[in-house]
Amino acid sequence: MIEEHIRRNRRATVVVCLLMLVLLFGVIFALGFVLGFPPYLSLVVGLPLSLLYVLATYSFSVQSVLRAAQARPANPRNRQEKLFMYKVEEMAVAAGLPVPHAYVQDSSDINAFATGKKPEEAVICATTGALEKLDGEELEGVIGHEMSHIANRDVLLATVTVGVVGAIALISEILLRSLLWGSGRQRGKSAGVLVVGAIFFAILAPLFSRLVYLFMSRRREYLADANGALFTRNPEGLASALEKIRADLPDDPRGSQTVAPLYIANPFRRARRQSIWSTHPPLEERIRRLRSM
Amino acid sequence: MLGIILTGLVILLVIAIPIYYYNKIIRYENRIDNAWSQIDVQLKRRADLIPNLVESVKGYMKHEREVLENVTRARASLLQAETPQENIRADHQLTGALKTLFAVAENYPSLKANDNFLQLQDELSHTENKISYARQRYNDSVLAFNNAIETFPGRTMAGLMGKQERDMLQIPEEAREAPRISF
Numbered sequence: 001m002i003e004e005h006i007r008r009n010r011r012a013t014v015v016v017c018l019l020m021l022v023l024l025f026g027v028i029f030a031l032g033f034v035l036g037f038p039p040y041l042s043l044v045v046g047l048p049l050s051l052l053y054v055l056a057t058y059s060f061s062v063q064s065v066l067r068a069a070q071a072r073p074a075n076p077r078n079r080q081e082k083l084f085m086y087k088v089e090e091m092a093v094a095a096g097l098p099v100p101h102a103y104v105q106d107s108s109d110i111n112a113f114a115t116g117k118k119p120e121e122a123v124i125c126a127t128t129g130a131l132e133k134l135d136g137e138e139l140e141g142v143i144g145h146e147m148s149h150i151a152n153r154d155v156l157l158a159t160v161t162v163g164v165v166g167a168i169a170l171i172s173e174i175l176l177r178s179l180l181w182g183s184g185r186q187r188g189k190s191a192g193v194l195v196v197g198a199i200f201f202a203i204l205a206p207l208f209s210r211l212v213y214l215f216m217s218r219r220r221e222y223l224a225d226a227n228g229a230l231f232t233r234n235p236e237g238l239a240s241a242l243e244k245i246r247a248d249l250p251d252d253p254r255g256s257q258t259v260a261p262l263y264i265a266n267p268f269r270r271a272r273r274q275s276i277w278s279t280h281p282p283l284e285e286r287i288r289r290l291r292s293m
Numbered sequence: 294m295l296g297i298i299l300t301g302l303v304i305l306l307v308i309a310i311p312i313y314y315y316n317k318i319i320r321y322e323n324r325i326d327n328a329w330s331q332i333d334v335q336l337k338r339r340a341d342l343i344p345n346l347v348e349s350v351k352g353y354m355k356h357e358r359e360v361l362e363n364v365t366r367a368r369a370s371l372l373q374a375e376t377p378q379e380n381i382r383a384d385h386q387l388t389g390a391l392k393t394l395f396a397v398a399e400n401y402p403s404l405k406a407n408d409n410f411l412q413l414q415d416e417l418s419h420t421e422n423k424i425s426y427a428r429q430r431y432n433d434s435v436l437a438f439n440n441a442i443e444t445f446p447g448r449t450m451a452g453l454m455g456k457q458e459r460d461m462l463q464i465p466e467e468a469r470e471a472p473r474i475s476f
Binding site for chain 1: 324327328331411415416419422423426427429430
């Protein structure tokens with residue numbers, strides 16, 4: 001059942017966010033401990049600072065994504081692009097959301113992405129390749145997938161988690177340095193074990209948070225697939241679009257790495273097997289899940 | 294001490310639960326109304342497009358008076374429809390009539406090459422698709438609303454508020470297969 005898919009993926013997201021917070025708290029406390037701060041002080045200083053860091057990544061704007069993708073607004077004079085705009089509007093009605101801006105990226109690859117932290121300022125962008133090579137139902141499936149990213153506020157979630165991952169990496173770096181330079185004041189006998197532990201933690205926390213982020217990213221893709229199918233009531237449309245995308249994946253991916261994780265299929269990764277380092281689940285598995293709905 | 298806290302909690306629950314269900318019912322009801330207004334806007338838009346379509350086709354289809362009359366008639370009954378269900382039924386009649394018209398238009402190559410006609414055709418199927426998605430949303434909202442007011446304790450709250458189950462928008466049986474026009 002589609003609803004069950006959606007519920008499972010939502011739960012996974014909550015778990016991921018909690019894990020992220022635990023990791024962030026962990027590195028903050030560890031650093032405070034090494035510097036000899038009492039725990040409450042690390043919290044008072046550490047949290048606002050990490051929050052600031054996350055906010056700084058948050059301001060990363062819609063415009064910069066569109067620039068990186070070299071996207072332009074869809075041209076209503078061109079029938080193909082006009083029909084794309086129509087489909088975006090139809091999917092917005094299905095989702096009960098404000099109509100996103102339709103953008104087009106001139107590229108022969110089949111791909112699409114959504115961006116915008118709020119539904120009110122959302123953008124759905126499709127490549128000209130997608131408009132040419134996908135039929136009506138397939139294009140609808142792709143737009144439905146993107147519309148669910150907007151409805152689920154995935155862009156916001158991704159931006160914030162990327163910020164947290166960055167903050168954890170930064171704090172761990174400081175932690176590691178202060179450990180190695182031995183600036184700690186609490187050096188008793190038992191401190192030796194703790195220091196070794198802290199070093200391990202400082203090395204593992206950034207790695208782990210990055211993996212957790214990637215896990216979440218893959219979950220959100222499954223969620224968007226299921227949710228998009230709920231909008232169109234036609235999982236086959238998206239499944240067949242993903243099949244076309246798979247057959248069409250470029251041998252020499254061009255374009256911006258910044259936009260890559262946003263696309264409906266990551267053009268830089270055509271791995272067949274599930275990898276813990278990928279932003280997207282394998283296309284085969286996504287198609288299989290869509291067809292079993 | 295414990296007694297006071299417990300009493301406080303119970304009072305809080307007694308106040309909070311009805312408020313929660315009251316708001317939930319209102320929220321669901323608003324969603325239905327909002328979905329309906331979406332449909333309504335599109336129905337109006339469709340009705341507005343028809344005269345243009347008839348105008349642009351008339352010159353070409355001199356021998357297909359009946360096809361055009363059917364479209365005009367369906368539009369008139371759409372404009373007269375009052376309840377949501379009547380509206381949807383009339384809209385389906387219109388969709389059927391338009392389908393015939395577009396099928397007949399296939400025999401007129403010069404008409405098919407007419408930009409204005411092509412644009413109207415695109416926009417009419419666009420509004421048709423939007424209506425079917427809005428209807429889907431309407432029915433989903435009705436389902437959520439009905440579930441909320443039929444299960445306990447929403448049921449009690451709905452009784453106090455005088456709310457009754459809503460009907461889903463059904464398309465007439467014979468028209469059920471009418472496909473969404475795809476490009």
